[in-house]
Every structure is written in structure tokens, then in C-alpha cells.
Amino acid sequence: xxxxxxxxxxxxxxxxxxxxxxxxxxxxxxxxxxxxxxxxxxxxxxxxxxxxxxxxxxxxxxxxxxxxxxxxxxxxxxxxxxxxxxxxxxxxxxxxxxxxxxxxxxxxxxxxxxxxxxxxxxxxxxxxxxxxxxxxxxxxxxxxxxxxxxxxxxxxxxxxxxxxxxxxxxxxxxxxxxxxxxxxxxxxxxxxxxxxxxxxxxxxxxxxxxxxxxxxxxxxxxxxxxxxx
Numbered sequence: 001x002x003x004x005x006x007x008x009x010x011x012x013x014x015x016x017x018x019x020x021x022x023x024x025x026x027x028x029x030x031x032x033x034x035x036x037x038x039x040x041x042x043x044x045x046x047x048x049x050x051x052x053x054x055x056x057x058x059x060x061x062x063x064x065x066x067x068x069x070x071x072x073x074x075x076x077x078x079x080x081x082x083x084x085x086x087x088x089x090x091x092x093x094x095x096x097x098x099x100x101x102x103x104x105x106x107x108x109x110x111x112x113x114x115x116x117x118x119x120x121x122x123x124x125x126x127x128x129x130x131x132x133x134x135x136x137x138x139x140x141x142x143x144x145x146x147x148x149x150x151x152x153x154x155x156x157x158x159x160x161x162x163x164x165x166x167x168x169x170x171x172x173x174x175x176x177x178x179x180x181x182x183x184x185x186x187x188x189x190x191x192x193x194x195x196x197x198x199x200x201x202x203x204x205x206x207x208x209x210x211x212x213x214x215x216x217x218x219x220x221x222x223x224x225x226x227x228x229x
Contacts, residue, residue: 003050004028008038035061036181056082071097077118132167166226173219
């Protein structure tokens, strides 16, 4: 069976040429042009992706941010691409969980060789299941158990996804479009107000307890955040 590569790159010329080279080598290629789209594509095709080629400088969310979020859940091989030949960047990428690092401009044959070397390594199984906690709200991602004030909270799959996305960046003010991309996917064509609906669902389940601080906040002019303040 052909290996599937997720190519995350915003330079369209490079995407076209590199996708053609990879397909010539019998790889299946998925493409994302920004960091949030990369997370969305990875979420939908996680079980099939064998390797990620990830550019450092990306719109919406940079490559290091994408790398760190994926590494919290999955050990899929990742090769970072960057135009900056700076040792500090390489160290940050490799310590963040990248398997290899290629500096632009690069020879395609070199990239292909590095890909083959990474893919030959033994399969790794993700063992990390982060435990999130904010005030008295706890999310056990291994058991998919949400509790507050010792009460179990039942969430739908979409509510759970929305909550964990916000937990990954506590205090960040997410726009509605960011949450749409991360939770519903970049190809979602429904009403953007669905975000407001699901935020209301979460509030009714999480912020309903007496004498507890409100954790889901509306940030005027931006969107929503998860924080104690």
C-alpha cells in the first residue's frame, strides 16, 4: 500500500512541484496551506497519514505550533522545512518532536532520502494522553472523562473537541473562524454561528455549577477564550 504524506506548505509553487515529485515516487499526498488547515486535515485523516512534511513559516499557526499540538496526541513522523538556517530553530524543532529538519532551498533527492530513512524507523505508538485542568474543571483525555466539582459532565463529540482545542491554548482568544477550522474543519460550509451555539452548550454544562468561576469567556471583538479570569 502506498504511503500517505501530509504536505503543509504555503508556497504554492513549491506545493505543486513537490506534490508532483512525491506522486511520481508513488506517495499519496494530502495538502494544507496554513497551520490551522494542517490540524484539520490531520484530524480527519490521522489513521492514514504516514509522514508529515511541515513548513516552519505558515499563516494562522506556525509550524512549531502545529508540531507541538500534534505531538500531544500522536507520534507520526514529521520532517520540518524552513528557510532559516539557524541552529536555534533546529534545536526548537527537534526538541519539539520533529524527526528531521531540512533547510530551504533543498534538493528533492535529499528530501526523499530523509523521508525514506524516517519511514524505515520502527512504528511508534502514541502513549501520551494529556490531563487538562483549569480551576476545578478536569479533562482526562485517556478516559475522555470530564469532571467539575466531582460531577461527571457528559459532552457530545463536538463539544468535547471544542473544549480540548480551547484547553490546548488556555487564555488564547479564539476567533470564530479559528474554532471553525480546528473543530469543524476548513471545508465546513455551514453557518459560522454554529460556534456560538456550541459555546452556549458548553457553558450550560461546564459553567452551571453554583459558586464556581466562569471559565468560558466572550472576548469582545474577537471571539471566545477558556481562562480563569
